[in-house]
Amino acid sequence: xxxxxxxxxxxxxxxxxxxxxxxxxxxxxxxxxxxxxxxxxxxxxxxxxxxxxxxxxxxxxxxxxxxxxxxxxxxxxxxxxxxxxxxxxxxxxxxxxxxxxxxxxxxxxxxxxxxxxxxxxxxxxxxxxxxxxxxxxxxxxxxxxxxxxxxxxxxxxxxxxxxxxxxxxxxxxxxxxxxxxxxxxxxxxxxxxxxxxxxxxxxxxxxxxxxxxxxxxxxxxxxxxxxxxxxxxxxxxxxxxxxxxxxxxxxxxxxxxxxxxxxxxxxxxxxxxxxxxxxxxxxxxxxxxxxxxxxxxxxxxxxxxxxx
Amino acid sequence: xxxxxxxxxxxxxxxxxxxxxxxxxxxxxxxxxxxxxxxxxxxxxxxxxxxxxxxxxxxxxxxxxxxxxxxxxxxxxxxxxxxxxxxxxxxxxxxxxxxxxxxxxxxxxxxxxxxxxxxxxxxxxxxxxxxxxxxxxxxxxxxxxxxxxxxxxxxxxxxxxxxxxxxxxxxxxxxxxxxxxxxxxxxxxxxxxxxxxxxxxxxxxxxxxxxxxxxxxxxxxxxxxxxxxxxxxxxxxxxxxxxxxxxxxxxxxxxxxxxxxxxxxxxxxxxxxxxxxxxxxxxxxxxxxxxxxxxxxxxxxxxxxxxxxxxxxxxxxxxxxxxxxxxxxxxxxxxxxxxxxxxxxxxxxxxxxxxxxxxxxxxxxxxxxxxxxxxxxxxxxxxxxxxxxxxxxxxxxxxxxxxxxxxxxxxxxxxxxxxxxxxxxxxxxxxxxxxxxxxxxxxxxxxxxxxxxxxxxxxxxxxxxxxxxxxxxxxxxxxxxxxxxxxxxxxxxxxxxxxxxxxxxxxxxxxxxxxxxxx
Numbered sequence: 001x002x003x004x005x006x007x008x009x010x011x012x013x014x015x016x017x018x019x020x021x022x023x024x025x026x027x028x029x030x031x032x033x034x035x036x037x038x039x040x041x042x043x044x045x046x047x048x049x050x051x052x053x054x055x056x057x058x059x060x061x062x063x064x065x066x067x068x069x070x071x072x073x074x075x076x077x078x079x080x081x082x083x084x085x086x087x088x089x090x091x092x093x094x095x096x097x098x099x100x101x102x103x104x105x106x107x108x109x110x111x112x113x114x115x116x117x118x119x120x121x122x123x124x125x126x127x128x129x130x131x132x133x134x135x136x137x138x139x140x141x142x143x144x145x146x147x148x149x150x151x152x153x154x155x156x157x158x159x160x161x162x163x164x165x166x167x168x169x170x171x172x173x174x175x176x177x178x179x180x181x182x183x184x185x186x187x188x189x190x191x192x193x194x195x196x197x198x199x200x201x202x203x204x205x206x207x208x209x210x211x212x213x214x215x216x217x218x219x220x221x222x223x224x225x226x227x228x229x230x231x232x233x234x235x236x237x238x239x240x241x242x243x244x245x246x247x248x249x250x251x252x253x254x255x256x257x258x259x260x261x262x263x264x265x266x267x268x269x270x271x272x273x274x275x276x277x278x279x280x281x282x283x284x285x286x287x288x289x290x291x292x293x294x295x296x297x298x299x300x301x302x303x304x305x306x307x308x
Numbered sequence: 309x310x311x312x313x314x315x316x317x318x319x320x321x322x323x324x325x326x327x328x329x330x331x332x333x334x335x336x337x338x339x340x341x342x343x344x345x346x347x348x349x350x351x352x353x354x355x356x357x358x359x360x361x362x363x364x365x366x367x368x369x370x371x372x373x374x375x376x377x378x379x380x381x382x383x384x385x386x387x388x389x390x391x392x393x394x395x396x397x398x399x400x401x402x403x404x405x406x407x408x409x410x411x412x413x414x415x416x417x418x419x420x421x422x423x424x425x426x427x428x429x430x431x432x433x434x435x436x437x438x439x440x441x442x443x444x445x446x447x448x449x450x451x452x453x454x455x456x457x458x459x460x461x462x463x464x465x466x467x468x469x470x471x472x473x474x475x476x477x478x479x480x481x482x483x484x485x486x487x488x489x490x491x492x493x494x495x496x497x498x499x500x501x502x503x504x505x506x507x508x509x510x511x512x513x514x515x516x517x518x519x520x521x522x523x524x525x526x527x528x529x530x531x532x533x534x535x536x537x538x539x540x541x542x543x544x545x546x547x548x549x550x551x552x553x554x555x556x557x558x559x560x561x562x563x564x565x566x567x568x569x570x571x572x573x574x575x576x577x578x579x580x581x582x583x584x585x586x587x588x589x590x591x592x593x594x595x596x597x598x599x600x601x602x603x604x605x606x607x608x609x610x611x612x613x614x615x616x617x618x619x620x621x622x623x624x625x626x627x628x629x630x631x632x633x634x635x636x637x638x639x640x641x642x643x644x645x646x647x648x649x650x651x652x653x654x655x656x657x658x659x660x661x662x663x664x665x666x667x668x669x670x671x672x673x674x675x676x677x678x679x680x681x682x683x684x685x686x687x688x689x690x691x692x693x694x695x696x697x698x699x700x701x702x703x704x705x706x707x708x709x710x711x712x713x714x715x716x717x718x719x720x721x722x723x724x725x726x727x728x729x730x731x732x733x734x735x736x737x738x739x740x741x742x743x744x745x746x747x748x749x750x751x752x753x754x755x756x757x758x759x760x761x762x763x764x765x766x767x768x769x770x771x772x773x774x775x776x777x778x779x780x781x782x783x784x785x786x787x788x789x790x791x792x793x794x795x796x797x798x799x800x801x802x803x804x805x806x807x808x809x810x811x812x813x814x815x816x817x818x819x820x821x822x823x824x825x826x827x
Contacts, residue, residue, distance in 0.1 A: 166428045168426050181406060185402065185406040186419065187391055292589065
């Protein structure tokens with residue numbers, strides 16, 4: 001293969017390219033989860049939302065012939081599931097964790113059921129920007145094939161970081177997530193803010209799912225998601241609930257996911273499955289090193305049920 | 309603009325006329341009239357449950373009164389929601405902080421406004437805030453997250469918020485319970501001066517007679533939801549106020565406790581170099597050393613949040629010890645169930661429903677939590693429900709626990725009765741070491757007197773008692789020796805007989821050294 005030309009130098013380039021490709025769904029799901037958790041709720045159902053987004057995005061892209069309409073519909077489908085989570089959790093004495101697990105099963109089940117007819121057909125996929133054409137090296141060209149959604153995700157992370165600091169809406173979300181009593185004393189509707197944040201988080205997770213089916217790997221099947229939605233929850237904790245840190249964490253997770261294929265491309269085939277497990281090992285390692293029975297996590301929203 | 313509120317236009321006069329509020333069959337407020345003059349420092353005095361909070365919640369729009377009306381500067385106003393009260397210039401400082409812990413002081417102040425701009429221009433807001441800070445009697449760091457402020461600073465931040473919002477009538481709900489005596493005097497004195505200048509009217513809800521006598525010019529006393537008395541503070545003496553508040557002279561009189569002297573008693577509980585981390589992993593208790601002998605009460609004073617909670621949790625086994633050692637009767641002690649039983653170590657932690665009970669379990673089961681696994685309540689692996697119920701009936705009668713029955717869930721009992729049930733469980737047998745934290749928080753005077761008597765009785769029966777409390781009066785009444793805790797260290801040791809409140813307060817605030825240098 002061409003990788004042989006670069007030899008071992010091809011590995012970091014391939015990892016970087018893979019990181020950019022693989023990280024996009026992580027980035028969207030984690031930004032969505034970041035928003036939801038900042039408002040004081042945790043939505044474990046984003047795995048289901050992600051799969052639902054992947055299915056609906058692919059189906060609509062196939063039916064309309066326009067991949068961007070697919071992305072939009074994927075977001076709306078995710079928003080509907082997020083809204084469901086938000087509304088159910090607004091009832092008294094409902095555990096957001098249990099509802100999230102229910103939503104995860106509902107989302108994946110519904111997507112598999114509705115998505116059966118779309119496993120075979122080939123839908124139009126999202127275009128890529130070729131930012132590496134200045135280079136003669138095909139590896140660099142391949143690595144710098146960047147999807148617009150990746151850039152949109154970066155813009156979104158920056159916008160969210162700014163919004164949490166300097167907009168009324170961002171400050172209200174933080175207030176609701178950190179001290180429901182204070183928010184109530186100021187007359188803000190706590191449950192409504194959380195429901196809206198969960199719905200918006202669902203939209204982002206749905207968009208993240210559409211990236212899986214419409215760009216990379218770029219097809220719809222039932223094994224499409226490999227737990228990105230669940231790992232995003234760990235990723236948000238690792239990022240300490242900061243949107244910009246979510247971006248770097250998503251890149252790290254994406255890079256971990258790209259190690260296996262990158263090594264394979266230079267001919268290292270031993271331990272292929274072991275390297276493919278890198279994101280999961282990373283998730284476990286992060287959860288172990290950031291957790292302690294004796295202290296709460298710094299930066300955690302005060303109303304989050306897992307930290308209380 | 310940084311200040312969308314109307315410009316300051318002086319203190320408001322407010323009257324609450326014939327207010328009543330019922331919750332089901334319970335009448336929380338019964339035809340109460342409260343008149344606050346413009347520029348007054350008015351105290352609203354009463355015990356817990358007297359209806360003080362209900363009255364002001366109706367005034368600031370949190371609850372709707374069933375009957376009665378509110379006039380502001382002589383005009384009748386319909387206050388349906390906190391927003392209506394804010395629009396009139398009425399603000400409230402709550403007992404529990406309404407600050408957002410992870411936000412900075414500046415963010416909290418800006419978010420306290422009724423109208424926050426969609427996009428906050430921080431550069432301009434900070435200029436306005438800095439200008440505002442120059443006009444107030446105490447400043448706070450604008451960028452510090454509120455979670456890093458001490459309790460006294462948080463209370464100041466709450467009051468700053470009211471000044472920032474240009475309130476003309478401020479209600480303070482028990483604002484000094486988290487402050488040292490000096491901090492309380494500083495904050496109340498400042499508000500008093502503002503009231504005298506006619507900038508703001510102050511309504512102070514309190515049960516502390518001292519604050520009423522020192523700062524208020526008028527007082528209204530509530531008892532069991534009714535008006536029990538009112539008048540100019542100058543014409544009233546503390547005994548008369550206490551009688552209005554409690555209703556009968558017998559209970560109001562401080563019980564004088566008989567003390568049995570124990571000479572040369574052995575040290576039962578000794579703590580050496582104890583270090584404990586808080587929830588964030590920071591050191592909350594730093595190298596604390598003390599010794600409690602049999603037959604004495606050692607008090608630990610301090611403002612809430614200086615490591616007392618972590619110290620008590622470490623001693624009763626709720627929190628891991630990071631360093632140092634705890635010994636009971638000379639043996640290393642790790643607060644295991646076996647050690648507690650062998651050394652007869654008992655405890656009355658604060659918030660007993662949360663820390664010492666299982667709310668959903670019945671009273672009888674809760675009363676057996678210490679001994680259900682031993683004879684006579686246990687027979688091999690089986691429980692003897694009959695013996696367990698018999699024990700519960702005996703303890704309920706002996707400690708006068710008011711419950712609908714031994715099987716009633718613990719969480720359905722009132723605060724005083726939960727504490728009585730825990731006392732019954734912990735103090736019914738022989739006690740060697742007793743660890744107590746804020747035992748009467750939120751209880752009425754009758755329950756307070758009874759619980760203090762029980763603790764004193766345990767001391768006289770030769771128990772070593774460690775009493776951690778935020779209530780200095782309680783400590784001075786009960787203790788044989790007193791330690792003051794500040795930022796995780798014991799900074800002062802004294803005896804109540806020779807105690808000077810000003811000196812203790814100075815140590816509680818941590819500026820004792822400056823004080824001594826000045827003297």
